[in-house]
Amino acid sequence: MSRFTLDQEIRLVQDEILLLGSLVEQAILNSVDALQRRDANAAEEVYSNDRKINAKHYAIENHILITLATQSPLAGDLRFLAAMLEVNTELERIGDYAKGIAKVAMRLADSEYPIPIREIQQMADLATSMLHRALGAFVAGDIVAAYSIPEEDNKVDELYESTYRKIVEGMINNPDTIELGNQVVWVIHNLERTADRVTNICERIVFIVSGESVEFDVSDDENRDE
Amino acid sequence: MKSRFHLRILWPFVLILVVSLVALILLFPLVQNSVSQHALETGGEANYLPIFSLVFLILAIGLLVGLLINIYYTNQHLTTLEDLTFAAQELGEGRFREIRIPEDVGNMPEMQDLANALQKTACQTEEQFNALNKEQAMLSAVLDNMTDGVLIADDNGKVQLLNEAAERLFKIESEQAIGRSVVEIMRHYSLVELWEKTKNGNPETITMEMGSAHKYLQVIGINLEKDLPGRTMLLFQDLTQTHQLEVIRRDFVSNISHELRTPIASLKALSETLLDGALDDPPAARKFLVRMDSEVDNLIQMVNELLELSRIEAGRSHFEFQRSKPCEIINNAFERMSLQAEKAGVMLTKDCPQGLPQVNADPTRISQVFVNLIHNAIKFTQKGGSIHLTAWQEGNTVVFMVQDNGAGIAKKDLKRIFERFYKADQARSGGGTGLGLSISKHIIDAHGGQIWAESEGKTGSKFFFTIPAAVV
Known part of the structure; x- marks a missing residue:
């Protein structure tokens, strides 16, 4: 097997990962947009598009496994392919979060529930911007960005806390909104988790570049939602 | 190359031959005389050795002279050739201003022709080069100053050109982007899909919102197959501002309908209650009318404010400074x-x-x-x-x-x-x-x-x- 073929395969997988990343990124933004416009059709579209994301996820997994089996990569290449396998899974999970938000958007489409949409949009913008830059840093092997992006997770966490309190206050003042309010809590929870998954991707960047496994200080415990 | 024979190069030999012959003809009788005389005087046989020596000497001198002449001319030719080669190299490297072509190459018509031809080539090349430079400067000025982003990729999906607007859009410098894949630069599946379609001969125009920056873009795919085989161009028009205005307009219409609906619905409810019998209860009727009056006041205030706003916006409002x-x-x-x-x-x-x-x-x-x-x-x-x-x-x-x-x-x-x-x-x-x-x-x-x-x-x-x- 030639070096050229391996390089080419790695580059192809890398492009596929970036494409999946952009699909997932847009899915999150579109789901929040559907929530804001209370547009059930748009939410439905995000929901059904998750199948595309899943299909892409499996195709990439396949591609990586075949490359591993046929090219026998070593050292940096092996680390990169192994990391991509993991990033692939992280992206698929973020896709699921978008699907979850779309599901809530469908339920809330006909309600008058006062969604704290500004905060939600802000969280979505922050999380997707982190995701976008993290994937860029991933292909570029940018370790500086890998260390700085997870710091932004704090902003998302802060927004999560304040919005959560706002929603709970609303529930206390008006118990009729408990059910829908609970749904909205799921939305902000999913966005907060998205940012956490981005920090996982950043950990992978450090792994590729240095071979070390680091754990960024994420303020929550990993088992909370699973 | 067709080889030709230049008779002109024979003239040193002819010269030597002629000189030698003349020398022989002139000297031969003298030497022969002296040889014959010597033979007569000594009574011995005529010794022809001096004659042969003379002939050899003359030939040797002729050869030496010829060689010297040859060395002189060959050296002159080589020097000129060297100068011309150097000039040609300068020309090849595009240093038109530094080219020094020997103006006078002595009595060497071929060299003179070559020098002239080189001179002419240098002038023409410089002219063409300058014209091309000017054209390129113009094109890149147009490309870099246009507000629309331009990206050109080859058929392997590698970026070949990115103008300044596109650099700003994708937050990457052109030098870093060139040679990398379109996926890596554009980072959006809709754009990659559009590029693939355009490459396959189905150019399209799409509108899309890009990422968390919420940029609104119209992207036009153009297949450049005719002029640049294998190349595809994407043209990005930033419609964010237009889109924002559109959103404001939409919000305006929906808000105004909403704002008008509320007082009108109250008015409708109040008047219905009155018609349904509240009129017969004067105190209640009065209460309803008071509320109706205040709703109408609200409506009037809103309509007045709207009128005022549209007057001010249209510049028709009168100010008394x-x-x-x-x-x-x-x-x-x-x-x-x-x-x-x-x-x-x-x-x-x-x-x-x-x-x-x-x-x-x-x-x-x-x-x-x-x-x-x-x-x-x-x-x-x-x-x-x-x-x-x-x-x-x-x-x-x-x-x-x-x-x-x-x-x-x-x-x-x-x-x-x-x-x-x-x-x-x-x-x-x-x-x-x-x-x-x-x-x-x-x-x-x-x-x-x-x-x-x-x-x-x-x-x-x-x-x-x-x-x-x-x-x-």
Whole structure:
């Protein structure tokens, strides 16, 4: 097997990962947009598009496994392919979060529930911007960005806390909104988790570049939602 | 190359031959005579050795002379050739200004022709080169100064060209982008799909929103197969601003329908109740009519504000500018609003420093701005809160401020609150038409001043506006 073929395969997988990343990124933004416009059709579209994301996820997994089996990569290449396998899974999970938000958007489409949409949009913008830059840093092997992006997770966490309190206050003042309010809590929870998954991707960047496994200080415990 | 024989190169040999022959012819009889004489004198046989020696000597001298001539000419040729080669190299490397072509190459017509040809080539190449440079500079100036982004990729999906607008759009420098895959640069599946379709001969135009920056783009795929085989061009037009205007317009229509619907629905409900028998109960009927009256007042106020806004926006509103004292404006606003503030349980205070310059303003309009700002402050300040009015001088303007310790305004709303119908707190559906700040902004604009708001989270807000001081 030639070096050229391996390089080419790695580059192809890398492009596929970036494409999946952009699909997932847009899915999150579109789901929040559907929530804001209370547009059930748009939410439905995000929901059904998750199948595309899943299909892409499996195709990439396949591609990586075949490359591993046929090219026998070593050292940096092996680390990169192994990391991509993991990033692939992280992206698929973020896709699921978008699907979850779309599901809530469908339920809330006909309600008058006062969604704290500004905060939600802000969280979505922050999380997707982190995701976008993290994937860029991933292909570029940018370790500086890998260390700085997870710091932004704090902003998302802060927004999560304040919005959560706002929603709970609303529930206390008006118990009729408990059910829908609970749904909205799921939305902000999913966005907060998205940012956490981005920090996982950043950990992978450090792994590729240095071979070390680091754990960024994420303020929550990993088992909370699973 | 076809080989030709240049007779001219024979002339040194001919010269040597001729000289040798002449020398022989001239010297031969002399030598022969002396040989014969010597033979006669000595009675021996004629010795022809000196004759042969002579012939050899002459031939040897001839050869030597020929060799020297040859060396001289060959050297001259080689030197000229070297100069010309050097000039040709300079030409090849594009250093037209440094080329030195030997002007006089001596008596060597071929070399002269070559030098002339080289000179001509250098001139022509420089001209063409300059013309090309100029054309390229023009093209890159056009490319870099156009507001639309341009990206050209080859059939392997590698970026070949990226102009400045595209650099800004994708946040990457052209040098870093060239040679990398379109996926890596554009980072959006819709764009990659469009590129693939265009490459396969199905160019399309799409509109899309890009990422968390919420850029609104129209992207046109152009297949360059005819001019540049295998190349595909994507043209990016930034429609973010147009889209924002469209959103404002849409919000405006939906808001105005909503705002009109509320009082009309109350009116309808009240009139129906009256028709259904409430008329027969005079006290209740009166109560209903009072409410109807206030709803109609609301409607009238809104329609008036809308008309006012459209008049100001169209520049048809009439302003009566006069020299006015800032403190009078503040006192006037204070008196108009103090009762309302008292009712809401909010403390309204003012202070106005002495010696402020007079301003060139329409007092009625400015007072309207103050009333709008104080009205808002009262609405967003809880009972027991306070509102403070003040003014000071800054350069050639007077700055007015309305400060409250109410709910405050989120940072991202600060810029938008001056839009028509924009309400920072969407949950608060009642109260106000959402036009007050928009009208205030237009009034201050017409005065040549500025209006803005500052807020530090939930500790209250400050609204400022400036009016230029009147020229003394």
